[in-house]
Amino acid sequence: MLTSSEYATYVEQPGDEMDFGEFDRYPENAELIDDVFAELENAIARDGLGSVVILTARSNPTPVEQFLNDHGVGGVEVYATGSSNPMMKARYVLSRIKEDDIDLVKVFEDNAKNIRAIRKIIRADGEAGLQSHRIVGGKIASISKMQAKNNS
16 A cells, blocks of 8 residues: 555556555545645635646546535546556646646646656646645645746
8 A cells, every 4th residue: 555655656566566446436534735725725716616627647536526525625627637647647737728728837746757747748838837836745845936938
């Protein structure tokens, strides 16, 4: 059993058999990350539900939707990539930048690989800025900002 933070840095060993069955069920003892949840609520209050998307590597968005509903936040789009490949999240972010003419993306993420992939694809595109928040141990550990090319 690995936490998402442990899995993000785990190097698969010969003979490992990965079972992601629990990943698509409602997590027992799931806890809010207070600072991140407050940012979510603020974003919704400021910019509306359509401004927020929860990206998950899960293949099923339902456990995340249930968790949000249980904490009084319904109607948020939850997009399940079905993959731990960081480029899946990055490609989704880029598609939303293009579709919705977004000029700033804020990311809250516990996986540094996902942040790097999103940063790389946004930098190459150059149309949006990025504010990334790295979550470590249930706290916002670092914040990084990158301006869009057309704003620099």
